Amino acid sequence: MHEPSTSCVDGLAEALGRPVSGQEGLTTEGTIVAHWHYLDYFTDEDRIWTSAEWAQHIDDPHRQHPFPATYQGDPRVIFHVSVRLHPKDRELTPAEWSEVGYRLARVAGIAPPGDRESGRWIAVRDEPHRLDLLANLIREDGNPAVVPRQVHHVLAAECRRIEADLGLLSPREHHVSPFKANMLTATRPTTERLDPSIAAHLSDEAHRHLAVARRLMERAGQHLGAPLASPSPRLPAGFPAPRSPPGPLTRLSLAESILFLALAQRVLTIRRDPHSGEVLARGGDPEAHSLLERTGFVPVVRRHETYHRLPTGLDQDEEIRLATRAVARLQTVGYDTDTDPVFATERREPHYLTLGDQVRHLAVRIREAESTEEVADTLTELTATHDGILAALTKVLHTAADFLQDLGHPADPHTAARLRHLADERLHVLASDLRHVRNDLADRQALHPHRAPCPQEVAGDEREKSASCPCPAPARIPTTPSAPAAAPPAPASRRR
Structure with a gap:
């Protein structure tokens, strides 16, 4: 980790190994391997940004508020982390470098999954064995990013997980022979892979499908034996159906089902009901429901379904206006909509902090x-x-x-x-x-016993010699349910 700074210029220059210039162009297909999800709203496909423009984009944390901001009273709001491969490690593909950048940004609190107001950040790879993460700690809504207190330990732990996932050498294996390092390059992963069409469809971070799926899959391990509801039929066109293995539920089939459920919540239908003539909106998650209600829709809660309708007594032009505005607002924050042609629009509305x-x-x-x-x-x-x-x-x-x-x-x-x-x-x-x-x-006037800052100094009598943090391990989660507490003794009945 590098010291925080007030500008991205120095960090980007260090990542590139040369000064930031107004003449050198950097593209998202080359040096910028990962970035925040709203970058496309600022870039132009016909124009390549220079390195100076990239630094200026990260330095400016606000789209609506031109005033300078600070992070917890500190004007140094630029967060800079760099990671390197060992010389004996294999070369990573651009997609693997991109995954490294996204994972580091997520665990550092820079880009929480599904957070539409997260701050600006980029992952830069100009050298073959190095990646730099540059981020602004001021979010788009003007609030400071929630960075873990032990962010260096969190990043180090994530690096160990990335090494295991990508078949790289951990720090304890850096003394291995070149023969073993070459063997790791050719080793095929033994884990199952998702269907390519599923992975391609979920790779669009701008529409937040992958973010929602990640958040749900983090909890999938707790429900491996639980039955899953059937996926919604209202999914984007061309999305394949999940496999239904004849045997017991596997991690892969569970993952695909979880992804389907996540995508089903990102798709809404807004159509005029042929029987009642009302404009109805179905599907979506609580965030989508809030957007509908802010546009004028009325929630209808029934025993087996929940949907939204426009208020009664509106003329047809007003119904079209409100339904079209709802479609524009939903598409702005990444929802897919299936609507009547009269409600379809390519317009986008600014989404402000509520x-x-x-x-x-x-x-x-x-x-x-x-x-x-x-x-x-x-x-x-x-x-x-x-x-x-x-x-x-x-x-x-x-x-x-x-x-x-x-x-x-x-x-x-x-x-x-x-x-x-x-x-x-x-x-x-x-x-x-x-x-x-x-x-x-x-x-x-007391400190919370479990939230005190870590002194980061291990005592001399520490049993684990490799430990770098004196804080105790979290409490162990029991694997078997505890026996129910004995009922209190019943009071003695009064003899009549």
């Missing part, structure tokens, strides 16, 4: 907090008396009640009274309890 996403970032701050003071400061955003989130929510409920009070429908006054009850009673109790928790944490 208020809910900004509030949800408070959970990220608490998750990374190391002291009670940090958590208390975050909870203050919720409990502040005048301008806290809960105080604002109370105001919203009262204002909505005032609107409903004289709207004219017989049930409106009752609905308004219900909103005032929620604001004055239910929300008041929640705010009071949360404020008590916040005040208690502010008075404690």
Whole structure:
């Protein structure tokens, strides 16, 4: 790992082995082997960026906000990591180098799977045995990236996994003979491979299919014996059907089924129902459902299905406008849509950070907090008396009640009274309890015992001589269910 810097120019120059220039062009088919998923929105197929333009692109972390940003008060927001192959290792293909870049960016917290607001980054390979990852720690939504506290250990562990996956030499094997190194080059992997058509379809990171599939497959090992629901028939055209082996469920068949389920959630149909005449939207995941609701669709929750429809009473032109806008918004963030021809569009709408996403970032701050003071400061955003989130929510409920009070429908006054009850009673109790928790944490002034910074100095009496971290190992997960706790003894019955 390199020291953080305020500009990408020096890091890119070190990765290239020469100064950054306004004359030398770098392409994604050569030197730039991996990059962040929204790069295509800035590049032009008819023009090659120079190395100076690549550095400027990484240095500018905002598309909408032109103001300078800092990462946790530090203006050095450029993250730089380089990895090298051992001279005895085989040469990696461009696809393998690309996979290395994506994996390092993911584990470092630079490009979390499925995160549409992750920061800008590129993986540069100009030398045959070296790869450099350059990233801006300010995300596209203006928030700082959540980098692991022990990021160097996390990256080192991922490098060991990459070496095992690609058949490379680990640091403990660097003393092997050249004959053994050549043998590794010709060794065929023994693991099963996905169907080529599946791998080709899932390789499009810009549409986030691979990101969603990765997130689901990380949990697949916990459910190897669980039955899987049948994949949705609404999948992109040309996508092959999963194999159905006659024997027990294998890891490969499970992986393909998981990928199918992931893709099924990325496809939505927006069509006019031939029976009711309503414009209905089916499919998608919670993120897609939020986009539909923000466009004006109404969720319909039934016992065996959930879908969305446009509000009743709209004329046909307004229905077409709202359905077309929903298609544009969904396609902007990478969803595939199957629509009536009248709703189809190539237009894209800017996708901005919602208020809910900004509030949800408070959970990220608490998750990374190391002291009670940090958590208390975050909870203050919720409990502040005048301008806290809960105080604002109370105001919203009262204002909505005032609107409903004289709207004219017989049930409106009752609905308004219900909103005032929620604001004055239910929300008041929640705010009071949360404020008590916040005040208690502010008075404690303590560090969390399991989140304290690692001293990175191993004691002299350490049993594991190769250990570089004194922190204890995580608790072992039991492989067999524990016996249920004995029921408390029943009280003696009173003799009558």
